[in-house]
Amino acid sequence: MKIIDMSKLDEAQLNQAAEILTNTLNIGYPTFKDAMEEIEELLVPENTLLAAVAGDEVIGWGGILAPGYDGNVFGLHPLAVREDRQGKGIGRTIVEALEEEAKRQGGLTIWLGADDESEExxxxxxxxxxxxxLPSKLAEFNPGTHQAGFYLKMGYKIIGVLPDANGRGRPDIFFGKRL
Known part of the structure; x- marks a missing residue:
């Protein structure tokens, strides 16, 4: 597996990246068209998108968005790993590469939002x-099956929540990490 800049991917590989996004984050990107539009919107020089590639096949990808706060803060968005390759360190490798790139660009903090929007x-x-x-609820936080568990293992901390962001009882949870 190697990590490469997504601007170097060919059309077939970009299609693979879109399929991964639709298959793993289908609440946000229910169709292939939605996923391709997201990739096209994100694939601009201000952002950094990196793909994990095995052979010629994209197996995961993620990005950091153009920095804010005078270049100090980067947003991690999105992170998607092919379902049959999850749990094998691919997401960790992509996030570590994105964190290193954010540091290289002078970033001090990286953050992300993770919706808890499933029906259950x-x-x-x-x-x-x-x-x-809220403080007691955060102190007793349990990630359950949510991707929050992955980010907590990566050293991210909950830095805020937005109640009812995705409907009553469906918060957006914000995570951050000092680089």
Whole structure:
């Protein structure tokens, strides 16, 4: 596996990246067209998109968005790994490469938002009244099946929540990490 700049991918590989996005984040990108539009929107010089490639096949990808706060803060968006390759260190490798790139560009902090928007709710913050004693709810946070568990293992911390961002009881959870 190698990590390469997505601007160097050919059309077939970009299509593979879109398929991964649709298959793994289908709430946000339910169709191939939605996923391709996202890639085209993100694939601009201000952003950095990196793909994990095995042979000629894209097996995962992620990006950091143009920095804000005078170049100090980068946003991680998105991160997607092919379902049959998850749990094998590919996501970790992509995130570490993106963190290194953010540091190289002078970043001090990297952040991301992770929606808890499935019908069942995945984390202990789903269906909780986040306006009632939020500090205790954060202290007892349980990621459940949500990708939050991955980011916590990577050293990210919860830096905020936006209650009801995706409907009543469906928060957006913000994570950050000092680079």
């Amino acid at each position: 709710g995945e984390t202990s913050l789903a269906d909780a009244d986040l306006y009632d004693d």
